[in-house]
Amino acid sequence: MNLLHPSAKVVDAATGETLTPALIDAAAASLKDQPLVFLPMPATVPAVARYLAALRLEKPVVLLDPDTDHTGLIARYTTGEVHPDLALLLTTSGSTGDPKLVRLSRAAVLANAGQVAESLGITGDDVAITTLPLFYSYGLSVLHSHLLRGATVVLERTGLMRKDFWDAVGAHRVTSMAFVPYQYEMLRRLRFDPAKHPSVRTITQAGGRLRTDLVTDFAGRMDAVGGRMFVMYGQTEAAPRMACLPSALLDRKLGSVGQAMPGGAFTVSDDGEVVYHGPNVMMGYAETAADLARGDDLGGVLRTGDLGRLDEEGFLFITGRMKRMGKVFGVRINLDDVERQFPVAAVAGDDRLHVFAEDLSADEARALRTKIADWLGTHVTGVDVRTIEALPLLANGKTDYRALEASL
Incomplete structure (x- = not known):
């Protein structure tokens, strides 16, 4: 060739x-x-x-x-x-x-x-x-x-x-x-x-x-x-x-x-x-x-x-993505929908939604948690917001979701 x-x-x-x-x-x-x-x-x-x-x-x-x-x-x-x-x-x-x-x-x-x-x-x-x-x-x-x-x-x-x-x-x-x-x-x-x-x-x-x-x-x-x-x-x-x-x-x-x-x-x-x-x-x-x-x-x-x-x-x-789905209190959510709505990276685990956002203060993290919970129509205990200095990236520039999951 x-x-x-x-x-x-x-x-x-x-x-x-x-x-x-x-x-x-x-x-x-x-x-x-x-x-x-x-x-x-x-x-x-x-x-x-x-x-x-x-x-x-x-x-x-x-x-x-x-x-x-x-x-x-x-x-x-x-x-x-x-x-x-x-x-x-x-x-x-x-x-x-x-x-x-x-x-x-x-x-x-x-x-x-x-x-x-x-x-x-x-x-x-x-x-x-x-x-x-x-x-x-x-x-x-x-x-x-x-x-x-x-x-x-x-x-x-x-x-x-x-x-x-x-x-x-x-x-x-x-x-x-x-x-x-x-x-x-x-x-x-x-x-x-x-x-x-x-x-x-x-x-x-x-x-x-x-x-x-x-x-x-x-x-x-x-x-x-x-x-x-x-x-x-x-x-x-x-x-x-x-x-x-x-x-x-x-x-x-x-x-x-x-x-x-x-x-x-x-x-x-x-x-x-x-x-x-x-x-x-x-x-x-x-x-x-x-x-x-x-x-x-x-x-x-x-x-x-x-x-x-x-x-x-x-x-x-x-x-x-078909595999980018999670459950919060038994309700299926599309993790990509969450990321489109909010400036976060989202992963699922243990019946909770875990989101990672860059450089948030404690007050900003709590406010974001409430906004996401309200948007999903779920209780705030189903949402976990974590602040991170920088999102981990793969060599191709995409978010390294496995690294985020490993940090839970």
Whole structure:
């Protein structure tokens, strides 16, 4: 599989190093005897070269966080055969927190790269910059979709809170940036003004629900300079993008994550679960080395675990997670509804609702507890409010609910 268009470029913002065919060839020579490639994936040219070499050789790649010890995971999956269609394995976690791998075929990876490129209108004139880890599916999809269309990807490692990042945006005339919700909160605090970065034409959002007021805010900022904002929805299990809402429809469909990617479709099951049908759906999970030899278990149909609804025009609105439910005095509550109503992170346990909020005084915590109880129509003893300096985040910027549960 070759994702690399002949005109595509990859450049390191800090060192100026660029990706060359010779680097990919050298990486390929070092991988020829490896049936399965375990690849820590920092945002560096050598890592990208090694990744593209493995894909070209049709050797399955397990992408890993370079700052985490994966000794146990590597030992678990080293032995065993691999299916000939298998291209990419990305880590995810089950309900127990034990890591497992999402099995993606070459066809799924290529299909989604094309879907994203088509939805965003990516051309060879575009320049993207790394705002997210490349081992994270959203960050990886930026790399895939731009390389496929002959665009440029700038590798930047300091992050948007640093001057070096914005210097790189200007120096390389970056046209596109991808952010997850917590980064939009950071951009708001930074008073991001796209007029100060005239090359930037497109910003995208995925990786969780972004508050509608922030969608409206940033869409307005981009519109004021003739730019665009896209809201996207996906999961690692879909390689990873499933839906896109373009900037022209943000006002009319505010709160929606858009329509299905080209070639895909959504349905909603009788119990309210969003089901995606498309060529980019994973083959299935791998929990043991033996699973690497399995074929396609899903047949292009992914039960997302998300609750949602489709309007009459096929636009999807996500309303929560099937597993993000709790009970307070026997009454079922949707934890995502609580978070939409109040600026908190909510988890359930022992017949109580536990909410975590950043930097509240004791009086503010008591007032919030009363407000939540009144909103739920339950007694205040069913609600526990805890103040926390900062919410724990996963590498992808989402709230680490397991860490919160462990603190109860």
